[in-house]
Amino acid sequence: MSIFVRKNKKAAAPARGKAKKVAAKTSFIKDQRFPKLIGVTLILIGVYVLVAGISYVFTWKVDQDKILNYPFSALGEGDLLVANWLGRLGAVAGNALIYWGFGITSLVLPILMIGFGLRKLVGAALQTWYLRAGKSILVMVYCSMLFAFIASSANFPWGGAFGESTVTWLSKFMGNAGVALGLLFILVATFIIQFNPTISWKGEFLSVPSVKMPAWKLSMAELGLDFFKKKPKPAYDPLADPIEEDEEEEETEEEEEEEEEGSLQPGFLKKYLNKNDEASGEKVSLDDEDDIDSLELIIEPPVKGSSPLTMNPELEIQNLPDATEIANAFAESHLPPTFSGVQDKVFLMDQENNEHSEPYDPTLDLSSYVAPVLELLLEYPDEKIQIDRTEVEANKDQIIETLLNYKIEITKIRATIGPTVTLYEIIPKPGIRISKIKNLEDDIALSLSALGIRIIAPIPGKGTIGIEVPNKRKQIVSLKEVLASDKFITGKMDLPIALGKTISNEVFVADLAKMPHLLIAGATGQGKSVGINTVLMSLLYRKHPSQLKLVLIDPKKVELFPYAKLANHFLAFLPDQDEPIVTETKKVIHTLNSLCIEMDDRYDLLKKAHARNLKEYNEKFVNRQLNPLKGHRFMPFIVLVIDEFADLIMTAGKEVEMPIARLAQLARAVGIHLIIATQRPSVNIITGVIKANFPARLAYKVASKVDSRTILDMGGAEQLIGQGDMLLSIGSNMIRLQCAFVDTPEVESVINHISDQKGYPEPYYLPEYVGDDETISGTDGMTYSELDDMFEDAARLVIQNQHGSTSMIQRRLKLGYNRAGRIMDQLQAVGVVGPAEGSKPRDVLMFTETDLDSLISRMRSKN
Numbered sequence: 001m002s003i004f005v006r007k008n009k010k011a012a013a014p015a016r017g018k019a020k021k022v023a024a025k026t027s028f029i030k031d032q033r034f035p036k037l038i039g040v041t042l043i044l045i046g047v048y049v050l051v052a053g054i055s056y057v058f059t060w061k062v063d064q065d066k067i068l069n070y071p072f073s074a075l076g077e078g079d080l081l082v083a084n085w086l087g088r089l090g091a092v093a094g095n096a097l098i099y100w101g102f103g104i105t106s107l108v109l110p111i112l113m114i115g116f117g118l119r120k121l122v123g124a125a126l127q128t129w130y131l132r133a134g135k136s137i138l139v140m141v142y143c144s145m146l147f148a149f150i151a152s153s154a155n156f157p158w159g160g161a162f163g164e165s166t167v168t169w170l171s172k173f174m175g176n177a178g179v180a181l182g183l184l185f186i187l188v189a190t191f192i193i194q195f196n197p198t199i200s201w202k203g204e205f206l207s208v209p210s211v212k213m214p215a216w217k218l219s220m221a222e223l224g225l226d227f228f229k230k231k232p233k234p235a236y237d238p239l240a241d242p243i244e245e246d247e248e249e250e251e252t253e254e255e256e257e258e259e260e261e262g263s264l265q266p267g268f269l270k271k272y273l274n275k276n277d278e279a280s281g282e283k284v285s286l287d288d289e290d291d292i293d294s295l296e297l298i299i300e301p302p303v304k305g306s307s308p309l310t311m312n313p314e315l316e317i318q319n320l321p322d323a324t325e326i327a328n329a330f331a332e333s334h335l336p337p338t339f340s341g342v343q344d345k346v347f348l349m350d351q352e353n354n355e356h357s358e359p360y361d362p363t364l365d366l367s368s369y370v371a372p373v374l375e376l377l378l379e380y381p382d383e384k385i386q387i388d389r390t391e392v393e394a395n396k397d398q399i400i401e402t403l404l405n406y407k408i409e410i411t412k413i414r415a416t417i418g419p420t421v422t423l424y425e426i427i428p429k430p431g432i433r434i435s436k437i438k439n440l441e442d443d444i445a446l447s448l449s450a451l452g453i454r455i456i457a458p459i460p461g462k463g464t465i466g467i468e469v470p471n472k473r474k475q476i477v478s479l480k481e482v483l484a485s486d487k488f489i490t491g492k493m494d495l496p497i498a499l500g501k502t503i504s505n506e507v508f509v510a511d512l513a514k515m516p517h518l519l520i521a522g523a524t525g526q527g528k529s530v531g532i533n534t535v536l537m538s539l540l541y542r543k544h545p546s547q548l549k550l551v552l553i554d555p556k557k558v559e560l561f562p563y564a565k566l567a568n569h570f571l572a573f574l575p576d577q578d579e580p581i582v583t584e585t586k587k588v589i590h591t592l593n594s595l596c597i598e599m600d601d602r603y604d605l606l607k608k609a610h611a612r613n614l615k616e617y618n619e620k621f622v623n624r625q626l627n628p629l630k631g632h633r634f635m636p637f638i639v640l641v642i643d644e645f646a647d648l649i650m651t652a653g654k655e656v657e658m659p660i661a662r663l664a665q666l667a668r669a670v671g672i673h674l675i676i677a678t679q680r681p682s683v684n685i686i687t688g689v690i691k692a693n694f695p696a697r698l699a700y701k702v703a704s705k706v707d708s709r710t711i712l713d714m715g716g717a718e719q720l721i722g723q724g725d726m727l728l729s730i731g732s733n734m735i736r737l738q739c740a741f742v743d744t745p746e747v748e749s750v751i752n753h754i755s756d757q758k759g760y761p762e763p764y765y766l767p768e769y770v771g772d773d774e775t776i777s778g779t780d781g782m783t784y785s786e787l788d789d790m791f792e793d794a795a796r797l798v799i800q801n802q803h804g805s806t807s808m809i810q811r812r813l814k815l816g817y818n819r820a821g822r823i824m825d826q827l828q829a830v831g832v833v834g835p836a837e838g839s840k841p842r843d844v845l846m847f848t849e850t851d852l853d854s855l856i857s858r859m860r861s862k863n
Contacts, residue, residue: 015289018723032123039121049093053107056094059083060156061576062090065097065816099635103160108136142190148185149176153805153841155817164811278458292592296304312764325796359622362634366569368761370756372541375748376749377480377742388473395448395469399424403445406440410430414464419475419505419738420725434458437465452721457806460733468503468736470721476723477501479534479742485509494615495637495673496549497538499531499698500740508728508737512539512639512675515696515730516668520677521686521711522700527724528677529559531698532643533747534740535675536563539639540750545569549764551591551640554584555647561742565751568759572638576767585651592659594766595640595672599663601767602635602670614671636764637671646680657687659725681707697729753854768836784859787826790815794823796851804842805831 044242056063062083067074070091074080084091097106112133117395121238141162148159148167159167170179176787191197363369392415401424403410412427417512428437438457443451448469456466482488482498485507494513510536511517522528539548549572560581563571567580574587574594591846602614609626610703611617626632640647640663648656664674676694678685681702691697699711701720708717712729720726724739788794794809801808810820824842827833832852834843846852 007432020859035120035123039117039119042113042117042120046110046117048086048090048098050107050110050114052090052094053085053097053110055085055090056098057104057156059085060095060099061093061817064095065818067091067095068099068816069814076111098160099157100456101149101160102140102162103158104156105140105147106160108140112136140414142183144184147839149179149183153803153807155807155810157811161811202732214395256564351524360624360634361622362636366545366758366760369545369569371544372750372753374480374484376748376753377483378476378478379480380476380741383696391472392417395422395836396424397425398447399444399467402440404435404443406436406443407439408437416504417471418505419471419477419501420721420723421468421470421503421736421738423503424467425459425462426467427464435464452719452725454716454719454736456734474723475738477738477740479537479740479746482507482509483538488538488542494537496542497535497640498740499534500726500737501723503736503738508735510696510728510730513671515673516698517664517674517694517714518676519686519690519694519711521681521697521698521702521707522677522679522717522726523702524679525699526720527726528679528700529643530724530741531700531726532559532641532677533677536641537742537747537750540570540754543637545634545760546634549636549638551582551595551638551766552580553588553640553642553648555583555585557581558645560641562748562751565755567763569754569757570760572764572766575768580763581624585648588648589652589655589659590769591766592656592663594769595638595667596659596662597767597769598638599667599670599672602672603666605635606630606670608632613669635671637673639673639675641675641677643677645676645678646682646685649685657689661689661693664690681709681710686710695731699727699729701725752819783857787859788819788823790819791823791826792852792856793828794820795846796849798827798832799846799849799852800842802844802847804844828860 019122028731041158043655059082066080066082069086075092076086077088080088080092082088084094097109098104101109112129114377115127116129117719118124121125129443143506144157144163146163148163151158152164152167157164167179167632170182174182174356223585231554233350251830257396260809279327292432396413396415400410400413400751409429409432410426411429414425416423417427426437428434434457441453444455445451450469451673452468452470455470456468458464459466477500479498482500485498487507487509488496488498493509493511496509496510498507498509500508501813519537520528520531536550539550548570550563550566550570551572552560552563567573571580573580573582574590582588599700606612606614606617607633608630609617609620611620613634614637620626621634660674660676663672667673676690681699697711699708699717699720700719701722702711705718708715711717712727712734714734716734717727724741726737726739728735790813793813796803797812804824806824809815809823813820815823824833828835832844832846832855834845837840846855
């Protein structure tokens with residue numbers, strides 16, 4: 001026996017060692033650290049994939065050609081540069097997620113992964129997550145098909161490979177109309193299954209049935225955040241049976257599932273009945289163990305001092321709460337405090353047959369937008385005028401003495417003090433020639449020891465002669481002071497711009513829509529950039545993003561770059577433009593010609609609406625007199641700003657001058673206005689064509705009288721004192737102004753205030769323009785060898801489907817965006833498709849592959 005036992009002990013030792021190893025592995029898996037480690041891992045992976053997918057939305061055009069066909073080999077190329085925020089791996093992950101997946105809705109997958117990881121990390125139950133994940137995946141699949149169907153001609157893969165392949169197959173199976181009906185059926189069926197609305201119809205002829213939605217609770221479980229909610233521990237009851245922890249968790253999960261299904265808990269009804277009957281002295285209790293359908297109400301005698309309770313069956317029925325009261329109280333108890341009392345307004349939908357009789361409000365698209373406040377601008381210590389009576393009187397005496405030296409007597413002299421210049425008005429004695437006084441300009445300047453004396457002889461509208469003398473102590477005109485004036489706040493102008501103050505210290509506000517274009521010129525460092533910022537700030541303070549769009553051109557690349565943050569609020573640019581601020585000369589030409597296309601499109605809409613200008617058209621649209629289904633839309637003002645015009649004329653010449661001249665001649669009526677600035681006011685820069693269409697001209701200090709004549713058609717700008725001192729010429733009126741000053745930090749504060757708010761989903765894109773240099777002029781100027789290797793496949797694909805879009809070529813042939821665009825240009829050049837028409841697919845000009853074969857054979861014969 002002892003030998004047998006010893007042999008068993010020796011043999012059992014290895015078995016126990018293996019059992020310990022298995023137990024150690026099992027204990028680690030069951031340990032609390034293992035699910036937490038899984039949760040952290042899933043959260044990090046989900047965040048990485050989510051960021052990669054979001055970056056793909058902005059960088060896909062640059063990276064797609066590099067990683068589309070050989071993604072795994074691209075990971076190992078050390079010299080490959082991509083634009084994705086997370087490098088090559090991020091570019092491959094984003095492409096796989098969105099392009100080869102379910103499109104933009106694929107971002108749901110990393111979000112679900114993050115939610116799963118969070119639940120594993122905190123040890124929450126997964127039943128609610130499974131329900132949310134299933135619904136989210138179904139919505140992702142449906143939206144992928146919907147986006148692919150709606151945006152079939154878009155360049156971006158909105159529906160992904162799944163959506164496009166599925167919609168393509170369904171279109172061939174049941175046609176486009178069938179696909180649309182199928183998608184609509186799924187949406188309506190899901191709505192009915194999810195919400196179960198009450199539909200009632202009185203039965204009148206052509207009447208619309210009313211639809212009422214049930215009350216919708218917002219619990220933590222509905223939001224998927226119930227794992228953050230602390231579960232209350234049950235009160236200790238010595239008479240109750242001991243409760244195991246596992247049973248307690250199962251009961252809690254069952255209660256959460258019942259709460260998700262919207263069931264009316266007996267505990268709540270008990271609480272409601274007790275609460276409602278406290279005032280009447282009755283105590284109504286409910287047995288929680290009974291089912292709701294068979295409630296047993298136990299009515300106890302009232303407490304001492306209350307009225308006796310008559311056991312009347314009718315009274316018992318009357319004391320029972322109404323079902324509507326129970327439902328409303330249930331909604332109030334389950335809603336957060338913020339929503340209690342307003343659930344009827346927010347969560348109950350009463351759809352009646354109400355027609356749109358109220359005017360259309362374009363600002364409702366961004367109803368939460370808040371205009372900049374004046375507190376964002378700075379105040380300067382030198383804003384108030386420092387009046388030096390001694391200086392004014394001395395200048396008066398010196399002017400009178402100088403004129404008497406030349407035997408010119410005056411009867412009256414009066415001074416008007418401005419921010420930087422004081423105007424002295426004199427009335428000479430009868431018989432004295434005005435020209436004689438005007439010729440004494442330099443002599444008066446010498447006697448006053450002042451720079452920039454300007455004589456206005458006579459002052460328009462007055463019987464006086466003006467002599468403008470600069471002040472020794474100048475005033476800073478802040479933009480905050482100008483924008484706070486009544487003229488700017490209460491003025492009824494379409495495009496108000498607060499330029500500054502006049503020499504009589506009055507705020508000057510002009511309407512750009514009536515100018516209708518503005519030419520700004522002056523030497524370097526005299527305040528042109530500040531003037532442009534003043535104009536832009538004025539427009540941003542008064543206009544809503546739906547009412548104004550800015551097209552900014554900055555060849556210097558440093559003046560207007562802060563405004564790039566307003567891309568989804570106030571800016572307009574071409575769809576294929578990388579930066580919202582136009583800096584390259586080629587892009588400038590495209591942008592100007594695109595504005596010409598926009599102008600022609602707007603004139604077509606005005607013609608259909610029988611309106612003479614943009615204001616009349618928008619009034620008709622706001623009053624719902626124009627049908628959007630017929631192409632009508634609310635059109636915002638478009639302001640084109642070019643900071644350095646001379647550089648564009650030197651590099652592009654007629655290619656820039658001709659579209660600008662065309663816009664200046666015709667664009668006023670359709671709400672497109674131009675602001676052009678240059679520091680070289682020479683005749684070869686500011687040509688006669690431009691001057692003829694820019695009646696409003698703003699001149700800062702220039703070097704010579706010739707430059708002043710070039711800008712204003714008269715002298716005077718050479719005598720300005722600089723630092724914002726300027727002359728504004730509108731028609732025959734000449735006004736001297738001190739430009740309002742706004743510093744760069746103030747501009748950035750206003751821009752940040754706007755950019756931090758919610759903007760439009762995408763910028764305001766201008767119509768697509770393809771230059772002559774980007775397409776091949778015809779088949780005579782090219783050979784077959786110059787075509788892309790995938791040209792024939794793309795041409796046959798377009799002819800077979802009779803659908804000419806770059807996105808279809810890109811998807812079907814698995815090409816990058818840039819290469820697909822070049823192939824589309826070649827298809828247009830050889831006559832397979834027509835020119836681009838904005839976002840619409842191109843017209844297919846060939847109907848059979850036989851025509852394509854004959855075209856290719858002709859091109860091959862020319863090799």
